[in-house]
Amino acid sequence: MAQPKKTFRWQNVEAGVNRGYAIGVLVFLLAPLFVIVPLSFNAEPYFSFTDKMLTLNPDGFSLRWYRDIIDNPQWLEAMGNSLIIAIASTALATVLGTLAAIGLARSNMPYRDFFMALLISPLVVPIVIAAAGMYFFYSSVGLAQTTLGIIFAHTALGVPFVVITMTATLSGFDRNLIKAALSLGANPMTAFYRVTLPLVAPGMISGALFAFAASFDEVVTVLFLGGPEQRTIPRQMWSGIREQISPTILAVATILIIFSSLLLLAVEMLRRRNAAHTPQR
Amino acid sequence: MSAHQGAKLAEQFRQSGKRARRGTFLLVLPLLAFLMATFIFPIGAMLNRSVEDPTVATLLPRTAAALRSWNGKGRPPFSAYSALADDLKRANLEGTIGKVATRMNFERAGMRSLLIKTARVAHTFELPYAQAFNAVDLQWSEPELWGALRHASASTTAGYYASALDYSRTADGKWHQRAEEDQIYVTLFIRTLWVAGVVTGLCFLLGYPLAYFIAHLDERSRNLVLILVLLPFWTSLLVRTTAWIALLQTNGVVNDTLAAFGGERLDLIHNMTGTLIAMTHILLPFMVLPAYSVMLSVPPALTRAAISLGASPWTAFWRVYFPMTLPGAAAGGLLVFILALGYYITPALVGGRTGQLISNMIEFHMKTSLNWGLAAALGGILLGGVVVLYILYARVVGLNRLRLG
Structure with a gap:
């Protein structure tokens, strides 16, 4: 792509102003993350940088808040609960969402727009309304205060991510490839496993990662539906922030930041791979 | 081929088309049934409480x-x-x-x-x-x-x-x-609309120039900066909220910095300011990403053509570039507005008393006052507004334009 700023001098000035402003916005976006990480190594129970930290005195730093996490069985239990719920609801959302997306991507899907809107609606319905509805209904069928109830809730909330990424992936998918495989003698199953799946797998995995991240971060349905047995990481953080905010939360937050960075990098790599396979349209 | 055979063939064709449509629908059915049972029906049943009174x-x-x-x-x-x-x-x-x-x-x-x-x-x-x-x-x-x-x-x-x-x-x-000064819920609905509007405006003011900046970078740095935008997007909401508390509280980083320069400590959190800052931060990527992807599709030759035809750079931007990229920003803005209307976690944690929104009131009536009928009615009004805007989004923007990152 041609670089207009080399051709027009006025754009140098404009680009300079724009760059400064944009960098300011980027700093606003990233500042919270980059402040929380060093603060989690604070030797003092404060939420601000101490003089020792500012002068990079090693005494000002410590791992005590990380030790707190390991010493506290509640955090470890919460981690286990979060993982179980996130993995189960991601698996369910990915299977259901992928099937539905394959249907939605076909041209003969009746009332396509309506169903698409319905299946994506958990993304926009205010979470408190969804959680309140689930609270009454799940209580009446015995799913309240169970892990299964929260898995169902998180599946419903994660499904839109799978549907969105999968329909986007499938819209770039050339169905002639399947026809070609079939005409060359592959049976439909072989065609699916050898042709369709490898091409749509990146979209499927990134949809799954989105659903996983959504479940791993979800707190409102857990607040409404979960009992003491279903305390998850976000639930622990919620009560930590509301009751007694201690720097242990910053240590947990740092771990979660590292975790989400890894998820993001995985999704980005998948996207690049996917972009390389899909023809530009 | 006789007319009879032709009609038979047409009938077979129609039948097979019907069968194929049914097959397609069967793919969607499991998810549809699942969402009906776990999500849509429960919400409907809850809203029913707003009118039933046995x-x-x-x-x-x-x-x-x-x-x-x-x-x-x-x-x-x-x-x-x-x-x-x-x-x-x-x-x-x-x-x-x-x-x-x-x-x-x-x-x-x-x-x-x-x-x-x-x-x-x-x-x-x-x-x-x-x-x-x-x-x-x-x-x-x-x-x-x-x-x-x-x-x-x-x-x-x-x-x-x-x-x-x-x-x-x-x-x-x-x-x-x-009387107006005694109104609770109307005031809260208006406040929620106001917050959603202000957050959308702030997201536009911050997000549009950022998207412009990213779209005009060379490809390598563009990918890097995009990752920087996506990183907070992927970070847990509770983590980001915690971070804002650490940054903005009275003895937090921002106020300590202000004090170090001889400034006065400001009340930046546990009030409306805190809600606005944290919500803008969380929703900003929803504005940047669609605006950016529309900007990528605008050929740079167009503004150059406008300038070579005598337009000033500003006119070229304002009359050519901006109208072409506005749909992307508007799509992002509508999504930000819809999501902001239902915000709960951020106001609950950093809103204090003055930064609460309608969702927080619904939660209060659900869990504290146990006035479920009122909670359902407030929820029904909120959901009605969101659904109208969602239909608008689906019609005008198109749901297939919804991209995550």
């Missing part, structure tokens, strides 16, 4: 029947007094009086204690009942009180929606809206 009709049945024949004007019929004495006696015996009392307290403050007090002595009541009631509490001589009972005795009600819009009513059933 408590008084089922627990004080005779009173409900007696009051139904009363027009709400003047004194209630004598039959109502004896029916209520009977019903209260029974409710007290069966232990259901608490439910009735709680329900009636939503209708009229103070009725909980009045009903419980009266029910406890109802078994001693003798003719004339009206005097027996007045002997317990003079409030029983007020027609408004009986009016409240009459309204609550229908099994469906518009009362919760009325309360949700700050309407209350007199004994004869006339609606009137509370």
Whole structure:
């Protein structure tokens, strides 16, 4: 792509102003993350940088808040609960969402727009309304205060991510490839496993990662539906922030930041791979 | 080929098309059924609570029947007094009086204690009942009180929606809206709309230039900066909220920096400012990403053509580039607005008293005041607004334009 700023001098000035402003916005976006990480190594129970930290005195730093996490069985239990719920609801959302997306991507899907809107609606319905509805209904069928109830809730909330990424992936998918495989003698199953799946797998995995991240971060349905047995990481953080905010939360937050960075990098790599396979349209 | 064969073929073709459509629908069906059962039906059933009102009709049945024949004007019929004495006696015996009392307290403050007090002595009541009631509490001589009972005795009600819009009513059933300074929910709805609007505006002011900047970078740095935008997007909401608390609290990083430069410490959190800052931060990527992807599709030759035809750079931007990229920004803005309307976590954690939104009030009535009918009515109004905007989004922007990162 041609670089207009080399051709027009006025754009140098404009680009300079724009760059400064944009960098300011980027700093606003990233500042919270980059402040929380060093603060989690604070030797003092404060939420601000101490003089020792500012002068990079090693005494000002410590791992005590990380030790707190390991010493506290509640955090470890919460981690286990979060993982179980996130993995189960991601698996369910990915299977259901992928099937539905394959249907939605076909041209003969009746009332396509309506169903698409319905299946994506958990993304926009205010979470408190969804959680309140689930609270009454799940209580009446015995799913309240169970892990299964929260898995169902998180599946419903994660499904839109799978549907969105999968329909986007499938819209770039050339169905002639399947026809070609079939005409060359592959049976439909072989065609699916050898042709369709490898091409749509990146979209499927990134949809799954989105659903996983959504479940791993979800707190409102857990607040409404979960009992003491279903305390998850976000639930622990919620009560930590509301009751007694201690720097242990910053240590947990740092771990979660590292975790989400890894998820993001995985999704980005998948996207690049996917972009390389899909023809530009 | 005869006409008959042709018709047969056409019929077969139609049949196979139908079969294929059914097959396609079967792929969508499992998810549709799952969402119906776990998400859509529960919400519908909850919203139903905003109009259904069986408590008084089922627990004080005779009173409900007696009051139904009363027009709400003047004194209630004598039959109502004896029916209520009977019903209260029974409710007290069966232990259901608490439910009735709680329900009636939503209708009229103070009725909980009045009903419980009266029910406890109802078994001693003798003719004339009206005097027996007045002997317990003079409030029983007020027609408004009986009016409240009459309204609550229908099994469906518009009362919760009325309360949700700050309407209350007199004994004869006339609606009137509370004075503006006494309005709670309308004020909160307006505040929620205002916050969503301000957050959308802030996201545009911050996000559009950032998207422009990213779209005009070379490919390598573009990918890097995009990852920087996506990183907070992927980071747990609670983590980001925690970070804002650490940054903005009285002894937090921002205020310490201000103080170090001799400035005054500001109240930046646990109020509206905190809600606005944290919500803008969280929703900003939803504005940047669609604006950016539209900007990528605008050929740079267009602005150059405008300039070579004599437009000033600003005119070229304003008349050519901006109108072409506005749909992307508008799509992002609409999504930000929709999501902001239903925000709950951020206001609950950093909003303090003044930064609460309608979702927080719904949660309060769900879990603390246990006025589920009112919670459902508030939720119904909020959901109605969101659904209208969502349909607008689907129609104008298109759901297939919804991209995540």
